[in-house]
Amino acid sequence: MNLNNALIVFRKELRDMLRDKRTIRSMIIIPVVAFPLLFTIIGWAATKFSGEASKEASAVMVHGGDDSPKVMDALRAYGAIRILPYQSDARQEVADKTIRALVEIPDGFDASLSDGHSRQVAIGYFEGDIKSELAKDKLQKFFDDYRDNIARQALAARGLPASLLEPFKVDSQNIAPPSKVGAAIFGGWIPYMIIILCFTGAMYPAMDLTAGEKERGTMETILTSPVARTDLVIGKFLMVVLASVVTAILSMTSMGLSFAWSKRSFLSGSDIQMSIDPSAVLAVIFLLLPLAVLFAAVLLAVALIAKSYREAQTYVSPLVFVVILPAIIGAMPGIELNWKTALIPILNTSLVSKDVIEGNYHWGLMAAVFGMTCVYAAIGIAAAVRMFNREEVLFRV
Amino acid sequence: MIEARQLGKVFNDKKRGEVRAVDSISFTCRPGEIYGLLGANGAGKTTTLRMLATILSPTSGGATVAGYDVVREPTQVRAHIGFLSTATALYDRLTAEETVEYFGRLQGLDSATISRRMSELFKALDMEEFRDRRCAKLSTGMKQKVSIARTLVHDPPVMIFDEPTNGLDVMAARAITDFIRECRNQNKTVIFSTHVMSEVEKLCDRIGVIHKGQLCAEGTLDELRARYRSDNLEEVFVAISGDGR
Numbered sequence: 271m272n273l274n275n276a277l278i279v280f281r282k283e284l285r286d287m288l289r290d291k292r293t294i295r296s297m298i299i300i301p302v303v304a305f306p307l308l309f310t311i312i313g314w315a316a317t318k319f320s321g322e323a324s325k326e327a328s329a330v331m332v333h334g335g336d337d338s339p340k341v342m343d344a345l346r347a348y349g350a351i352r353i354l355p356y357q358s359d360a361r362q363e364v365a366d367k368t369i370r371a372l373v374e375i376p377d378g379f380d381a382s383l384s385d386g387h388s389r390q391v392a393i394g395y396f397e398g399d400i401k402s403e404l405a406k407d408k409l410q411k412f413f414d415d416y417r418d419n420i421a422r423q424a425l426a427a428r429g430l431p432a433s434l435l436e437p438f439k440v441d442s443q444n445i446a447p448p449s450k451v452g453a454a455i456f457g458g459w460i461p462y463m464i465i466i467l468c469f470t471g472a473m474y475p476a477m478d479l480t481a482g483e484k485e486r487g488t489m490e491t492i493l494t495s496p497v498a499r500t501d502l503v504i505g506k507f508l509m510v511v512l513a514s515v516v517t518a519i520l521s522m523t524s525m526g527l528s529f530a531w532s533k534r535s536f537l538s539g540s541d542i543q544m545s546i547d548p549s550a551v552l553a554v555i556f557l558l559l560p561l562a563v564l565f566a567a568v569l570l571a572v573a574l575i576a577k578s579y580r581e582a583q584t585y586v587s588p589l590v591f592v593v594i595l596p597a598i599i600g601a602m603p604g605i606e607l608n609w610k611t612a613l614i615p616i617l618n619t620s621l622v623s624k625d626v627i628e629g630n631y632h633w634g635l636m637a638a639v640f641g642m643t644c645v646y647a648a649i650g651i652a653a654a655v656r657m658f659n660r661e662e663v664l665f666r667v
Numbered sequence: 668m669i670e671a672r673q674l675g676k677v678f679n680d681k682k683r684g685e686v687r688a689v690d691s692i693s694f695t696c697r698p699g700e701i702y703g704l705l706g707a708n709g710a711g712k713t714t715t716l717r718m719l720a721t722i723l724s725p726t727s728g729g730a731t732v733a734g735y736d737v738v739r740e741p742t743q744v745r746a747h748i749g750f751l752s753t754a755t756a757l758y759d760r761l762t763a764e765e766t767v768e769y770f771g772r773l774q775g776l777d778s779a780t781i782s783r784r785m786s787e788l789f790k791a792l793d794m795e796e797f798r799d800r801r802c803a804k805l806s807t808g809m810k811q812k813v814s815i816a817r818t819l820v821h822d823p824p825v826m827i828f829d830e831p832t833n834g835l836d837v838m839a840a841r842a843i844t845d846f847i848r849e850c851r852n853q854n855k856t857v858i859f860s861t862h863v864m865s866e867v868e869k870l871c872d873r874i875g876v877i878h879k880g881q882l883c884a885e886g887t888l889d890e891l892r893a894r895y896r897s898d899n900l901e902e903v904f905v906a907i908s909g910d911g912r
Contacts, residue, residue, distance in 0.1 A: 282761070286760045289801075486756050487754050491755040491817070494722060495745060496742045496775065662679075665722075665723070
């Protein structure tokens with residue numbers, strides 16, 4: 271390999287790419303514009319709709335209770351809900367989301383409270399529907415308070431202290447540092463986003479520098495120059511890695527800034543801290559480098575088979591799923607880095623990045639993941655070089 | 668100097684199986700001579716020239732170009748040839764100057780040599796006016812000049828032209844044939860392929876007729892005319908290759 275020639279190719283490809291409007295769009299404008307926009311809209315929508323949902327007095331129907339005016343009066347006085355007249359299809363209405371919940375009060379409820387029989391109140395709700403779950407929580411709270419009140423009155427009537435109701439208290443508290451809590455909640459998705467961005471950032475230049483060159487007829491021109499095919503592929507490969515890393519870093523910076531901004535304006539009341547240590551970000555970028563190399567090499571090798579840009583897209587698009595799958599598994603809670611998962615490409619980088627963002631540096635595993643990804647990347651580069659030396663691939667007709 | 672010795676190329680085609688694109692071709696072209704490879708489409712001209720340019724490697728036989736072996740010293744071969752065809756396009760987003768410079772660098776020339784060669788070539792080819800324009804914005808004729816400058820930047824002793832006038836209009840084609848003659852005047856070894864009889868008649872010192880991958884006849888225009896008893900090259904061509912194909 272002649273590094274000088276590879277660098278001549280790289281510099282030319284860089285100049286060529288920077289003049290290409292499509293690259294600028296995919297590499298710079300989309301990450302820089304899209305993320306702030308996305309976060310602003312999501313932040314605005316989340317605040318607006320969740321605020322509205324909790325403020326709304328939930329529409330509820332009550333079945334029974336005609337012989338229990340006390341509890342009914344208390345319910346009517348409870349401002350968080352709005353009682354609609356009972357209809358026979360109330361269950362259906364919960365499912366249709368026309369009302370939020372259905373309360374069933376057994377016959378003789380008021381009377382049973384004084385004679386000491388325990389009765390059961392049923393709350394019907396729509397699991398998974400946020401507004402319905404909210405209504406359920408409000409009703410649950412109402413009945414808990416109502417029950418405590420009655421118990422307290424009963425104790426007072428017998429001259430016993432109210433503390434009997436609660437012989438001891440349980441207090442569970444988060445004792446992890448708030449920054450780690452934020453990382454544990456969101457940390458899995460950050461490497462996921464970065465891995466996808468690394469891949470998509472490499473996709474367009476990899477196709478343009480291989481199938482695109484074939485299509486435009488410049489591949490034959492460059493092959494008649496004395497540059498060795500290995501130097502040619504290394505030059506192109508450096509360009510694709512650069513594009514991949516730049517896209518990822520730009521997107522991350524933009525994401526970080528827009529998150530910080532949207533947090534300040536929308537989530538100011540939230541006690542979840544979402545500050546990530548800058549050194550962790552640097553460590554993640556470093557761990558990601560061999561993965562960007564692997565992506566670049568594989569994309570070049572695959573896209574070179576195609577005769578045209580369009581054909582290359584049909585080969586490369588399915589690869590997106592191959593990348594997303596391990597990245598998404600890595601983002602899921604409960605999947606952890608160990609000596610086995612450290613061997614699986616993409617998944618291992620995703621998991622190790624998650625650990626680093628949470629502030630857990632397992633040096634041995636980190637070295638293993640970095641080393642393994644380097645091995646995969648080397649295999650990828652070897653494959654790309656082999657492809658460029660196969661004339662049936664270069665001159666496929 | 669180009670010497671092809673039993674040069675052969677077999678492709679493996681999925682549908683057709685083994686395809687013998689070039690079958691044991693031998694010929695020699697000398698400096699100061701234009702050698703024309705005449706043949707119908709698919710006769711094996713492009714494959715032959717691509718093997719000489721080391722873009723494809725032969726499956727049998729071999730060749731030396733400017734004294735270098737195409738199999739053992741491909742980089743040296745490419746450093747001593749200029750290869751031009753209508754298929755060798757230019758980078759749209761580079762200017763004329765950048766294009767020539769890029770290929771000069773890949774030839775291993777230093778900056779001083781490149782700028783000297785560029786000013787010579789741009790003057791000779793009358794390209795000064797558009798040297799800063801991007802190739803995408805150039806006319807076909809201008810692009811051709813850039814391609815010519817690209818092939819000549821390292822002043823190669825051997826020029827290989829693969830159907831260089833294919834698809835060009837009369838004026839553009841004429842510029843190319845003038846350029847080919849100029850190369851001969853500079854004592855370069857020139858080989859070019861075509862299926863256009865008139866170009867062969869006008870330009871070539873010696874002719875090789877290629878048919879189904881084989882070199883069927885070789886000689887000067889007069890020799891071929893005498894051998895096939897016809898003044899008309901087209902008749903000669905049909906007599907050589909028209910074995911009921």
